[in-house]
Amino acid sequence: MASDSSPVQESRPARIRAWPARIWHDAFGRVTEAEGFYRHRAPVRLTHWINALCILFLLGSGLNIFNAHPRLYWGMTGADSEQPFFSLGAVDSATGPMGITQIGPWQFNTTGVLGWSKAMGEFQPRGWPEWVTIPGFQDLADARHWHFLFAWILVFNGLAYLAYSLWSRHLQRDIWPSGADIRAIPRSILDHIKLKHPTGDAARRYNVLQKLAYLGVTLLVILMVLTGLTMSPGFNAIFPWLLDLFGGRQSARSLHFICASLIVLFVIVHLVEVVLAGPINEVRSMLNGWYRIPKDHSGEGS
Amino acid sequence: MADVKDITRRIAILGGLGGAGYLIAKADTLTLGASFSHVAKAVEDWTMTAQRGLLGDRLAREYSPSDISPVFKPNGTFNPGTDEYNAHAAQNFAGWRLRIYGLVNKELSLSLAELRRLPRRTQITRHDCVEGWSAIGMWTGVPLGLLLKAASLKTNARYAVLRCADNLTGEPSKGGEQSPGQYYESIDLRDAFHPQTLMAYALNGKPLDVAHGAPLRLRVERQLGYKQAKYVQSIEITDSFAGIAGGKGGYWEDRGYEWYAGI
Numbered sequence: 001m002a003s004d005s006s007p008v009q010e011s012r013p014a015r016i017r018a019w020p021a022r023i024w025h026d027a028f029g030r031v032t033e034a035e036g037f038y039r040h041r042a043p044v045r046l047t048h049w050i051n052a053l054c055i056l057f058l059l060g061s062g063l064n065i066f067n068a069h070p071r072l073y074w075g076m077t078g079a080d081s082e083q084p085f086f087s088l089g090a091v092d093s094a095t096g097p098m099g100i101t102q103i104g105p106w107q108f109n110t111t112g113v114l115g116w117s118k119a120m121g122e123f124q125p126r127g128w129p130e131w132v133t134i135p136g137f138q139d140l141a142d143a144r145h146w147h148f149l150f151a152w153i154l155v156f157n158g159l160a161y162l163a164y165s166l167w168s169r170h171l172q173r174d175i176w177p178s179g180a181d182i183r184a185i186p187r188s189i190l191d192h193i194k195l196k197h198p199t200g201d202a203a204r205r206y207n208v209l210q211k212l213a214y215l216g217v218t219l220l221v222i223l224m225v226l227t228g229l230t231m232s233p234g235f236n237a238i239f240p241w242l243l244d245l246f247g248g249r250q251s252a253r254s255l256h257f258i259c260a261s262l263i264v265l266f267v268i269v270h271l272v273e274v275v276l277a278g279p280i281n282e283v284r285s286m287l288n289g290w291y292r293i294p295k296d297h298s299g300e301g302s
Numbered sequence: 303m304a305d306v307k308d309i310t311r312r313i314a315i316l317g318g319l320g321g322a323g324y325l326i327a328k329a330d331t332l333t334l335g336a337s338f339s340h341v342a343k344a345v346e347d348w349t350m351t352a353q354r355g356l357l358g359d360r361l362a363r364e365y366s367p368s369d370i371s372p373v374f375k376p377n378g379t380f381n382p383g384t385d386e387y388n389a390h391a392a393q394n395f396a397g398w399r400l401r402i403y404g405l406v407n408k409e410l411s412l413s414l415a416e417l418r419r420l421p422r423r424t425q426i427t428r429h430d431c432v433e434g435w436s437a438i439g440m441w442t443g444v445p446l447g448l449l450l451k452a453a454s455l456k457t458n459a460r461y462a463v464l465r466c467a468d469n470l471t472g473e474p475s476k477g478g479e480q481s482p483g484q485y486y487e488s489i490d491l492r493d494a495f496h497p498q499t500l501m502a503y504a505l506n507g508k509p510l511d512v513a514h515g516a517p518l519r520l521r522v523e524r525q526l527g528y529k530q531a532k533y534v535q536s537i538e539i540t541d542s543f544a545g546i547a548g549g550k551g552g553y554w555e556d557r558g559y560e561w562y563a564g565i
Binding site: 049053056057060064065066067068069071073076077078079080081134135136137138139140141142144145146148149152231232233234235236237238240243249250253287288 | 311315318319322325326329330333338339341342345346348349353356357360361362363365369371372373375428430431432433434435436437438475476477478479523524525526554557558559560563564565
């Protein structure tokens with residue numbers, strides 16, 4: 001193992017590469033000696049957490065902005081007189097106001113959560129409830145301020161991450177799937193279904209589904225930025241072709257929302273995987289870089 | 303074991319997590335604070351610098367007649383409803399005059415009939431409300447730059463401040479501060495002299511109706527809907543808008559919205 005040449009370790013400084021084992025505290029405070037490696041370098045960790053904060057604020061402020069006109073359309077235009085394919089609204093009923101979520105031809109009663117919910121202690125027509133929006137109270141102007149602040153941070157942070165990852169070959173080596181990875185997709189799917197997490201040498205690399213998920217979410221963030229810019233009338237005059245690329249201004253707005261939903265899905269799966277794979281070890285590796293290699297209990301492999 | 307580097311790193315990690323936690327927990331309170339508006343202003347300036355750097359004199363997209371929205375949603379004030387405005391409306395705005403004054407060498411006061419005789423531009427453009435919806439309409443009007451040239455601006459002129467006939471009492475969907483106030487807007491000369499910036503008197507080939515800003519409204523096509531001031535009575539040329547109303551350059555600007563509404 002000392003001569004291990006897994007790709008993630010290749011270019012580490014000697015001080016780190018020569019480091020074979022370490023005393024670890026496990027989740028229960030027990031001290032064990034196990035092999036580990038320096039999995040996440042500082043720029044990756046820093047940009048990861050800045051990104052997480054940005055995503056949180058962008059989602060919260062985005063939902064507050066959405067509440068100003070909680071309807072989604074397809075095409076160049078769309079307003080009250082057009083039929084939305086998705087909307088959150090409130091209607092009167094015999095039993096009082098109801099929150100209605102409309103998706104295509106279907107309508108769902110979502111009273112109390114979507115369309116009609118309590119904010120500042122009072123029930124009111126409101127797309128998304130106060131506990132998911134930033135700020136909690138309905139305030140389009142300030143939600144936009146939060147949104148654009150974190151949008152700029154996201155862009156610079158994302159560019160820094162991409163530049164570093166390309167320069168250090170982190171992207172090419174650790175994230176871009178190899179041919180062998182692609183061929184291993186069925187097996188990896190099976191491993192995920194069985195909740196089987198890699199041990200030993202395999203734990204030094206991302207599995208192929210993980211690689212595809214990270215690439216996918218990177219693409220989603222790029223799409224978020226582009227669809228967001230396509231909603232800007234100033235930016236439309238700069239790059240009008242973006243309007244055509246996304247099928248119109250309202251389509252771009254809808255795609256912005258759909259991509260945001262997919263990012264939420266990614267975050268949920270990401271967090272579930274962190275918990276399943278060992279939350280202490282995973283979170284620590286993203287805080288100080290060190291990842292303890294889970295012991296191989298099955299006896300296969302080295 | 304724990305050397306200085308380790309401790310520094312721990313402080314950095316805990317400090318970072320603590321700072322992020324504080325931001326998340328206090329977002330609502332921070333929103334209402336003065337320092338947040340300073341941050342918001344800095345971000346707005348940065349956005350404007352970035353966009354303007356790329357924009358130059360580029361035109362907003364113009365659409366074809368078949369793209370025109372069947373219904374162009376009116377918003378904000380639907381009818382100023384004052385006695386004076388009602389009297390103008392009853393006479394089909396025959397007595398309405400647009401006054402251009404301030405840092406000009408030649409004050410102008412133009413009737414609608416006079417404006418209609420001036421060179422006009424017709425453009426089919428998309429209107430994007432800050433709330434999120436869009437509509438396409440065909441606007442006809444006098445390029446504002448033409449009027450400003452006729453008024454001959456003084457060298458210290460920087461802004462065109464448009465005052466409107468409506469007292470807006472807010473739009474609940476926007477949330478935030480909704481105090482009533484006289485509607486006004488301001489744009490700088492770069493936008494004022496842009497070829498698509500019009501003082502529009504017709505929508506879709508018909509004289510502007512009351513809900514859409516009769517008899518005269520601004521079209522500044524590379525910005526959001528709230529910049530498109532309706533019911534325009536006068537244009538004051540100034541070197542600053544700090545002393546006007548809330549000092550932020552517009553009705554919605556005084557209520558927290560960006561002065562540069564290109565995004």
